[in-house]
Amino acid sequence: MMEVRALAKAFSGVKAIDEFSLQVHADEYLTLLGPSGSGKSTLLRLLAGLEKPDSGSIWLNGVDITTQPTHMRNLGFVQQKYALFPHLNVIDNVAFGLRHRELDPVTDPARVEKRVADILELVGLTDLGGRMVGQLSGGQKQRVSLARTLVTEPKVCLLDEPLGALDANLRERMTVELQKIRRALGVTFMHVTGNEAEAIAMGDRMIVLDRGRLLQVDPPDTIFTVPATIDVARYINAYNILSGTLSDGRFTSSNGAFPVVGDVPELGYYAVRYDAAHVLAPGEMVPDGSASMSARFIASEFMGSQIIYIFRRIDGGTFEVVRHLSREDPASYERDQQCTICWHAADALLFDVKGRLVMDNSMRGAA
Numbered sequence: 001m002m003e004v005r006a007l008a009k010a011f012s013g014v015k016a017i018d019e020f021s022l023q024v025h026a027d028e029y030l031t032l033l034g035p036s037g038s039g040k041s042t043l044l045r046l047l048a049g050l051e052k053p054d055s056g057s058i059w060l061n062g063v064d065i066t067t068q069p070t071h072m073r074n075l076g077f078v079q080q081k082y083a084l085f086p087h088l089n090v091i092d093n094v095a096f097g098l099r100h101r102e103l104d105p106v107t108d109p110a111r112v113e114k115r116v117a118d119i120l121e122l123v124g125l126t127d128l129g130g131r132m133v134g135q136l137s138g139g140q141k142q143r144v145s146l147a148r149t150l151v152t153e154p155k156v157c158l159l160d161e162p163l164g165a166l167d168a169n170l171r172e173r174m175t176v177e178l179q180k181i182r183r184a185l186g187v188t189f190m191h192v193t194g195n196e197a198e199a200i201a202m203g204d205r206m207i208v209l210d211r212g213r214l215l216q217v218d219p220p221d222t223i224f225t226v227p228a229t230i231d232v233a234r235y236i237n238a239y240n241i242l243s244g245t246l247s248d249g250r251f252t253s254s255n256g257a258f259p260v261v262g263d264v265p266e267l268g269y270y271a272v273r274y275d276a277a278h279v280l281a282p283g284e285m286v287p288d289g290s291a292s293m294s295a296r297f298i299a300s301e302f303m304g305s306q307i308i309y310i311f312r313r314i315d316g317g318t319f320e321v322v323r324h325l326s327r328e329d330p331a332s333y334e335r336d337q338q339c340t341i342c343w344h345a346a347d348a349l350l351f352d353v354k355g356r357l358v359m360d361n362s363m364r365g366a367a
């Protein structure tokens with residue numbers, strides 16, 4: 001439906017977007033995760049036509065829109081700052097885009113009224129239509145901003161950190177709402193976020209961006225279980241990452257040596273998911289087929305249904321262990337207590353020196 005081909009944009013010689021290509025499907029929720037400065041906003045601005053690319057092209061339903069002005073693109077853009085008209089009420093803010101859009105403006109008052117009423121109902125603002133926007137909460141302003149964009153029926157709606165300004169409670173509610181609204185309209189959403197949990201929870205597919213380059217695009221569960229590079233593993237904040245080398249058939253680092261199934265040349269990194277590790281009880285033996293390391297307890301964080309234990313590794317880095325409390329009671333450790341952490345050797349992911357996933361240990365076991 002939308003296709004981005006080798007898009008590039010540099011500012012003063014620094015590449016903000018670097019040979020970025022992507023196929024966007026109709027009726028999908030795409031999330032875009034990247035650290036600060038990775039080019040997320042620049043990419044949205046290029047797609048929206050607010051920034052001119054140095055090279056590459058953007059296609060919408062087979063039409064090259066690379067040089068089309070913003071208002072001709074039929075793309076919606078919900079920016080970080082809501083940019084609502086303070087002197088207009090909610091209804092008029094939403095109606096404005098519809099009356100004044102370049103492509104097919106709607107001027108018949110009855111049609112405008114009906115369309116605005118429908119969209120306000122969809123975003124849950126029916127009762128607030130007459131309010132001035134200055135009298136709305138952050139979450140309500142966010143909905144007006146979304147409604148104002150969606151009322152124009154864009155083919156793709158770009159959302160720049162739409163939940164960024166909301167408190168945790170509201171963010172959780174809007175997570176579900178945004179998905180519901182998108183599904184009801186069948187419009188494609190491209191939602192930029194710096195929050196990995198949001199990207200994983202909301203996307204049908206998820207893009208990971210780093211220094212302007214696309215590292216991976218896949219359904220979130222694939223990104224979570226099979227991150228294509230060590231940087232993807234790092235950005236989703238779900239893996240303990242160790243660097244080391246292969247020696248005598250074992251991944252060897254200052255934290256110990258762990259068995260590697262098969263022969264992996266050029267091994268550089270070893271990653272253990274937080275929820276794949278557990279802490280041995282005093283006197284408990286390391287099970288067969290497991291790797292283990294010694295670490296000192298620093299702190300735990302209770303998260304409701306799960307608990308995170310944080311340890312200090314021998315090399316000074318941290319190692320996190322997540323346990324689900326539906327399966328076991330929380331344990332308590334003394335600060336600086338020496339513990340043994342273990343995991344199935346086959347659960348570790350192996351990356352080469354360039355940070356590319358070589359093949360995971362379990363796949364090697366099966367091979």
Ligand SMILES: Nc1ncnc2c1ncn2[C@@H]1O[C@H](COP(=O)(O)OP(=O)(O)OP(=O)(O)O)[C@@H](O)[C@H]1O
Binds near residue numbers: 194
């Ligand atoms: N108008 C500009 N002039 C110069 N440099 C820019 C401009 N816009 C962006 N950049 C640079 O391009 C890079 C990407 O910036 P961008 O704002 O797209 O990143 P981001 O991933 O959206 O970051 P954040 O999550 O912090 O908003 C950064 O190095 C930034 O400093």
